[in-house]
Amino acid sequence: MVFRLKIIFWFLxxxxxxxxxxxxxxxxxxxxxxxxxxxxxxxxxxxPFLRPGSRINDFPVINKKIFMEQFDxxxxxxxxxxxxxxxxxxxxESRDFSPTLRGLTVGLSTGTSGSRAxxxxxxxxxxxxxxxxxxxxxGLSLRKRKVAFFLRANSRLYASVQSRLxxxxxxxxxxxLEENIRDLHLLQPALLVAQPSMLVEIARxxxxxxxxxxxxxxxxxxxxxSPEDSRFLAGVFKQPIHQVYQCTEGFLAHTCRFxxxxxxxxxxxxxxxxxxxxxxxxxxxxxxxxxxxQPVIRYELDDIIVEKKDCxxxxxxxxxxxxxxxxxxxxxxxxxxxxxxxxxxxxxxxxIVTSGPxxxxxxxxxxxxxxxxxxxxxxxxxxxxxAARSLRQLLAxxxxxxxxxxxxxxxxxxxxxKLRRIRNDQTRKDHRTG
Numbered sequence: 179m180v181f182r183l184k185i186i187f188w189f190l191x192x193x194x195x196x197x198x199x200x201x202x203x204x205x206x207x208x209x210x211x212x213x214x215x216x217x218x219x220x221x222x223x224x225x226p227f228l229r230p231g232s233r234i235n236d237f238p239v240i241n242k243k244i245f246m247e248q249f250d251x252x253x254x255x256x257x258x259x260x261x262x263x264x265x266x267x268x269x270x271e272s273r274d275f276s277p278t279l280r281g282l283t284v285g286l287s288t289g290t291s292g293s294r295a296x297x298x299x300x301x302x303x304x305x306x307x308x309x310x311x312x313x314x315x316x317g318l319s320l321r322k323r324k325v326a327f328f329l330r331a332n333s334r335l336y337a338s339v340q341s342r343l344x345x346x347x348x349x350x351x352x353x354x355l356e357e358n359i360r361d362l363h364l365l366q367p368a369l370l371v372a373q374p375s376m377l378v379e380i381a382r383x384x385x386x387x388x389x390x391x392x393x394x395x396x397x398x399x400x401x402x403x404s405p406e407d408s409r410f411l412a413g414v415f416k417q418p419i420h421q422v423y424q425c426t427e428g429f430l431a432h433t434c435r436f437x438x439x440x441x442x443x444x445x446x447x448x449x450x451x452x453x454x455x456x457x458x459x460x461x462x463x464x465x466x467x468x469x470x471x472q473p474v475i476r477y478e479l480d481d482i483i484v485e486k487k488d489c490x491x492x493x494x495x496x497x498x499x500x501x502x503x504x505x506x507x508x509x510x511x512x513x514x515x516x517x518x519x520x521x522x523x524x525x526x527x528x529x530i531v532t533s534g535p536x537x538x539x540x541x542x543x544x545x546x547x548x549x550x551x552x553x554x555x556x557x558x559x560x561x562x563x564x565a566a567r568s569l570r571q572l573l574a575x576x577x578x579x580x581x582x583x584x585x586x587x588x589x590x591x592x593x594x595x596k597l598r599r600i601r602n603d604q605t606r607k608d609h610r611t612g
Contacts, residue, residue: 181305188309192444199444200494207447210467217470223251224473234447234465239476245427246295253298253472255282262296282471287426295426300471307429310442314432315397315422316344316369323394326362328372355379363389371397371422374407375597378539381414391415397422401596402501406531410538423501427474428466431498434491439498448496450485451478453505458485459522461505480505482522500524507602509544511578519576523600526569530554533568537561541589542569543601550583 198206211234218224227237245252249259257279265279266286278284283299299307312318316325320343328349347365349358351373362370362380370393372380377398383389396411397420411419421439423431430446431439441448441462449463460483466474481504486497503523511519530540530552541553550569554561566583573581589597 181301184302184305185308185312188306189313192306192309192313195444203443203494206444207467210445211447211465214467214470214473217254218473218475220254221252221473223248224475234476237475239463239478241478241480242295245474245477249296255280255298255300255471257282257298259296262298266296285426297426298472303469303471306468310429310445314442315420316395319343323368324365325369325371326365326367326393328358328376351376359383359389362391366391368394369397370395371399373400373596374398374403374411375401377411377419378407381411384414395420399424402503402598404527404599405500406527406538423498425479427464427477427479428469430462430464434489434493436490438486438489438491439501440489440491440493440495441498443495449476450483450496453482458487458499459483459502460485482508484524503598503600507598507600509600509602510547510604511573511576511581512547513577514579519578521572521576525572526600529568529572530565534561534564537565539589540565541597541599541601543603546604548581550581551586552583553586553589 195206195210215228219228224237229236240248246259249262250257262279262284263286265284269284269286279298281301283304285297285299287295287297316323322343322345324345324347326347326349328351347367349362349372351358359380370377370380370391377396380389380391384391393415396415396417398408398411399422403419403421408419418437420433420437421431422429422433423439423441428446429442431441433439445466445468447465447467449465450460451463453459453461461478461480462483463476463478464474465476482502484499484502486499489497507523508520509523509526511521513519526542530542531537537554539553539555543551545551552562552565552569554565562585566585569583570581573579
């Protein structure tokens with residue numbers, strides 16, 4: 179009962195926060211930061227920066243590496259990384275995600291980069307997260323609804339959404355696909371939440387007439403939702419595909435009624451680190467103004483965000499055209515003069531999907547400066563040649579010659595991992611050995 183009252187409290191507070199943000203964004207963010215300061219005083223890492231009159235910009239910018247290295251000193255509950263990892267790993271192995279550590283929910287994320295990260299959430303943090311999900315993702319309804327949630331790992335955080343009106347059903351991505359599809363068909367959820375790669379698999383079963391689903395809302399999570407996958411899914415499910423932008427660092431963004439992602443700037447402060455001068459692309463540097471057990475202050479994500487201007491919904495919260503990928507998925511080459519040339523993932527995506535009308539499934543990975551591997555729809559004649567020709571034309575426009583494009587026949591994608599359609603594997607190899 180107490181936890182549910184906290185959810186109601188946070189639901190009303192977040193609703194009010196949205197109103198106050200649109201009246202005066204800076205004032206709301208500053209007020210919330212001042213309320214966060216007493217919690218930061220209990221963080222050995224952040225306490226030295228709490229000088230009289232200090233502002234958010236007086237704190238250092240950190241990244242995932244620092245966040246994990248300083249885990250023991252950043253969190254406000256005295257939790258050590260080794261004990262948090264032990265709790266999370268036991269849950270992964272047993273597939274029982276109910277245990278807590280000192281009353282804190284512990285979660286493990288491998289992220290898109292493949293490196294592990296651990297998050298902590300207090301009861302208050304959990305209540306706030308549930309309230310935010312009810313407010314901005316599932317919505318409120320007086321009728322009973324079933325939610326199908328596909329995840330690599332369950333968590334008490336996700337299970338907290340369960341209520342009399344909202345029945346939460348966890349689908350383990352590590353389970354056989356046929357088993358999940360069968361159970362999904364039997365469940366007939368009102369809300370379907372899954373990675374784009376899983377949603378595509380479900381949609382293909384629907385197209386083939388093997389299952390019939392009619393969810394009220396389809397929500398894409400965890401992976402980058404490409405425009406072509408979004409169009410395909412919208413056509414099969416006959417509705418816009420909504421998204422949730424969430425990671426270890428928090429619930430960052432949700433879609434409005436026009437299916438545009440907007441940062442939750444009433445409680446997530448976003449600094450835009452522009453990748454190129456005058457570009458709409460930026461890395462977000464985020465500060466969670468409400469998270470207390472494991473503060474997130476000026477945390478730089480290496481996601482590449484393409485900003486959207488003038489969403490029809492009229493929100494003052496920053497819109498996202500799409501999430502292009504990660505910084506280390508920018509493909510790099512050498513010109514004939516030996517100059518490094520970096521090309522954003524979206525240019526390769528467009529070159530591939532516009533090369534032929536029948537191409538809908540692909541993965542491009544860079545192995546070396548001169549070697550690319552390309553997977554395209556199996557069993558469709560001529561798609562590889564068309565896509566390879568389009569890629570060579572793109573590379574030639576940058577003055578890049580002599581690139582070998584090899585066809586592969588598997589996506590090299592394991593259940594429970596995140597599908598990345600454009601990958602710089604040479605960068606990731608360097609990171610692993612460096």
